[in-house]
Amino acid sequence: MSESPVKLAWEPQIQPEHGALTALLLADARLPIGGHTRSGSLEPALAAGVDDIPGFINLHLRTVVRTDAGTAVVARRHALAGLPLEPVLDAWRARTPSAALRADAEIVGAALVRLASRLWQLVPLPANPPGALVLGAIAAATGIDAADIARVVAYDAVQTITSAALKLRPGDPLEVAGWTLAAFPAIASVVSASADIVTPDQIPARSAPHLESYAEAHTTTTRRLFRA
Amino acid sequence: MPENHCAPTRRAMRLGIAGPVGTGKSSLIMMICRELAHDIAIGVVTNDIYTDEDARMIRAAGVLDPARVLAVETGACPHTAIRDDITANAMACERLEAQHGPLDVILVESGGDNLTATFSPALVDVQIFLIDVAGGGDVARKGGPGIERADLLVVNKTDLGPHVGVDVPMMYADALAARQGGPVIALSRNDFRAVAELRGWVLDQHAAYIQGRLEPADPGPMAAHRHGPGEPEHAHAGGRHGHTH
Numbered sequence: 001m002s003e004s005p006v007k008l009a010w011e012p013q014i015q016p017e018h019g020a021l022t023a024l025l026l027a028d029a030r031l032p033i034g035g036h037t038r039s040g041s042l043e044p045a046l047a048a049g050v051d052d053i054p055g056f057i058n059l060h061l062r063t064v065v066r067t068d069a070g071t072a073v074v075a076r077r078h079a080l081a082g083l084p085l086e087p088v089l090d091a092w093r094a095r096t097p098s099a100a101l102r103a104d105a106e107i108v109g110a111a112l113v114r115l116a117s118r119l120w121q122l123v124p125l126p127a128n129p130p131g132a133l134v135l136g137a138i139a140a141a142t143g144i145d146a147a148d149i150a151r152v153v154a155y156d157a158v159q160t161i162t163s164a165a166l167k168l169r170p171g172d173p174l175e176v177a178g179w180t181l182a183a184f185p186a187i188a189s190v191v192s193a194s195a196d197i198v199t200p201d202q203i204p205a206r207s208a209p210h211l212e213s214y215a216e217a218h219t220t221t222t223r224r225l226f227r228a
Numbered sequence: 229m230p231e232n233h234c235a236p237t238r239r240a241m242r243l244g245i246a247g248p249v250g251t252g253k254s255s256l257i258m259m260i261c262r263e264l265a266h267d268i269a270i271g272v273v274t275n276d277i278y279t280d281e282d283a284r285m286i287r288a289a290g291v292l293d294p295a296r297v298l299a300v301e302t303g304a305c306p307h308t309a310i311r312d313d314i315t316a317n318a319m320a321c322e323r324l325e326a327q328h329g330p331l332d333v334i335l336v337e338s339g340g341d342n343l344t345a346t347f348s349p350a351l352v353d354v355q356i357f358l359i360d361v362a363g364g365g366d367v368a369r370k371g372g373p374g375i376e377r378a379d380l381l382v383v384n385k386t387d388l389g390p391h392v393g394v395d396v397p398m399m400y401a402d403a404l405a406a407r408q409g410g411p412v413i414a415l416s417r418n419d420f421r422a423v424a425e426l427r428g429w430v431l432d433q434h435a436a437y438i439q440g441r442l443e444p445a446d447p448g449p450m451a452a453h454r455h456g457p458g459e460p461e462h463a464h465a466g467g468r469h470g471h472t473h
Contacts (some may be wrong), residue, residue, distance in 0.1 A: 034315035036303040111315050167304045224280050227301040227316070 016143030023148040026135065029163060033111035039226040040157060041087030041211055044218035046168055046210050053165050056178045057158055062188040063208035065093045067159045068105075068132035069150040069194040070203035075136025076149055077198060078124045088133055089126045091200035096130075098212035100219045104228035105130035112138065150194035154187040156203065164226060240271065241437040242319060243430065244310065244347035247358030247375055249340030252384040254282045256333050256358060256426075259417065261291035263427045268332035268434065269306040272297045272326035273317055275306055275339040279306035280339060296328050306339025314351040316465070321351075333434060343372040349444030354433045359403075360384040365394035368403035375403070380411050380429055388414040 027033050040060060042053070050056055071127045072179040078085055096102050110133030116122050129137075132153055139149035162176050197203060218228060231237065254274070261270055270292060274282040274430055276299060283299035293448050298320045302309035309316055321334050338345060347355045357374030359367050362385050368375060375381055381403055390394035396414065403412045411429065415422045436442040 032313045032314075032315050034313060034319070036308050037301055037307045037312060037316045038303065107319070110319060113317065114315065166301065201281075214375075224301060225278060225304045226305070 008128055010107060011169045019139075019143035019145060020148060022142040023144050023152050026138065026144075027159075029133045030226040031115070033108065034114055034227075035156075035160065036107075036163075037227040038160055039228065040160040040166065041101075041218065041228060042164045043168055043224055043226045044163050045211075045222065046120060046222070047080050047124045048073050048214055048217065049215075050136070053161065053169070054142045054182060055163050057179060058160065058186055059208065059211060060157050061154060061190055063182065063206040064096070064101065064211060065190055065191065066204040067092065067153050068130075068157070069153040069190050070197045071132040072136040072139065072153050072196070073197050074200055074203055075133045076137075076139040076144070076146060079137050079140030082123075084126075085123070085129070085133060085137070086126045087134070087200045088203075089129060091203045095203060095205040098215050100213065100215040100228070102130065103195050103219075104215070105132065109134045116141075122204070126157045147191050147195040151187065152161060154190040158183050158187065229322075236332075238438070240269075240321070240329070240334045241323055241354065241434050241442070242303070242334050242336055242352040243433065244336045244338065244352035244355035245353055245358060246310065246338040246345055246347060246378070247251060247340065247360075247382075248342055251340070251358045251360040251363060253340065253358055254285055255417070256384070256415075258291050258384065259308075259423065260430060261286070261289075263423065264333075264430060265292055267431070269328075269330065270433065271321075271328060271331045272337070273320045273324065274299050274333060274337045275309055275317065276302070277306055277339040277341075293328070296324060297330075298324060298416060302339055302405070306341045307345045310336070310338045310345065310351060311348045314348055317351055323405075324364055329384060335428070343367070343370070343374065344380060346374045346447040351445050353437055353442055353444050354379045355359050355419050355447070356380045356382055357386055358382045360408040361394045361396060362388045363394045365399045366402075368399050368406055371406045373448040376406050377410070377445070378431070379445065380413065382426070383414045384437060385416060386414045386422075387418055387464070392441045406417055452463060464470060 025031060042056060045056055071088060075088045078088055093102060106128045110131040112131055112134040116138055120138060120141045122141050125137060135149055135153060158180055161218055162180055166173055166176055218224060245256055247253055254358055264270060272292060277379055278280045280299040283297050287297045300316045317336055322332060325331055334375050348383035355378050357378035359375065369384065382401055383400060386396050399413045400412060413422055413425050415426060433442060
């Protein structure tokens with residue numbers, strides 16, 4: 001371990017046996033990173049006429065979440081190996097063509113950096129990292145394994161949409177919890193497809209033109225509840 | 229150059245402004261900017277419930293460089309954004325200072341929520357709670373954490389008293405009684421003496437802040453309340469509030 005120039009309130013202690021607990025902490029909506037301000041583009045999707053919310057969740061898990069989960073896994077590996085994270089950032093940006101989605105992911109990244117700077121000691125990060133990349137760096141610093149951090153990325157994407165759904169299309173919350181449960185096989189597919197990715201060029205690049213157009217449209221909407 | 233310009237290393241004093249919808253929070257911010265923008269460097273963060281209308285109105289008012297006004301969306305949780313999870317607002321304040329700093333004061337306008345929404349001391353150094361005469365003469369008497377314990381209570385739109393059948397001196401007396409001596413300003417945009425009083429209060433708070441005498445205080449968690457006729461009354465100890473109103 002090299003000396004850190006950063007002065008922390010206490011010495012960080014990487015305890016791999018707490019990696020699973022840290023993953024739960026990161027997946028908890030009560031984590032103070034502004035999760036309540038975003039809808040995973042559900043707000044613009046509903047405005048555009050989408051009404052199959054479970055289908056919308058599935059769309060995420062088959063497209064952008066694959067890129068994000070792969071990014072987190074590769075960022076974790078690079079951080080653990082002492083490799084720079086810039087190539088991971090470049091790969092994520094190349095696979096995230098929507099400027100709106102990139103900008104929002106960078107806000108999540110900034111919130112995670114804000115949190116992590118108080119709790120852990122991360123490897124040096126490139127400027128304006130997306131949330132997925134920061135999650136990978138946190139995983140490396142705290143003993144979260146590759147499958148678990150991929151699972152956090154996928155689960156958070158699902159719960160961002162379901163909790164926003166309860167605000168935008170209020171219904172029986174028990175039914176909405178059922179949507180999360182129904183997404184478990186797709187989440188498991190994300191995890192199994194992501195956990196063994198090693199290099200930036202292996203990060204999936206799935207096209208999601210509808211999702212991207214919803215996200216873009218949201219940036220010019222004046223009546224909105226959610227940041228994204 | 230502002231007289232009491234703060235040292236670049238110290239972050240700006242954050243002044244929170246909370247209060248129910250329509251009480252005049254955005255107008256109060258524009259008034260403070262108009263009165264003080266020549267003396268101190270100000271930034272503004274707004275928390276609109278459903279639009280960026282407040283931010284656009286403040287930008288259009290010409291009282292401040294439009295780039296110094298940022299809007300934060302709160303995901304229909306205005307209460308959460310100023311109390312439980314202040315991330316979006318704290319990041320907006322940090323961004324304003326990074327891009328336009330050094331600033332002396334950042335005004336953080338809460339979304340118009342209800343009588344129980346107050347700022348976390350982790351987000352703001354000092355806070356104003358705002359009610360208005362047109363909202364009902366009994367509001368001050370009803371009390372609540374903001375009315376009773378915010379650093380300043382402003383009773384706004386006093387000029388409307390005769391038009392809405394509210395006895396303004398009585399409402400002011402109710403407010404003083406509810407606050408047990410805490411400061412109250414009865415304000416109208418046409419009342420130059422009250423505007424000067426508000427201006428003086430903000431400058432006093434800033435002076436106390438740069439001298440290290442300002443201790444952020446929590447007005448308190450929300451009071452006991454109920455969610456419907458059939459619901460039991462309940463409180464949320466420690467300010468935790470897991471549901472939306």
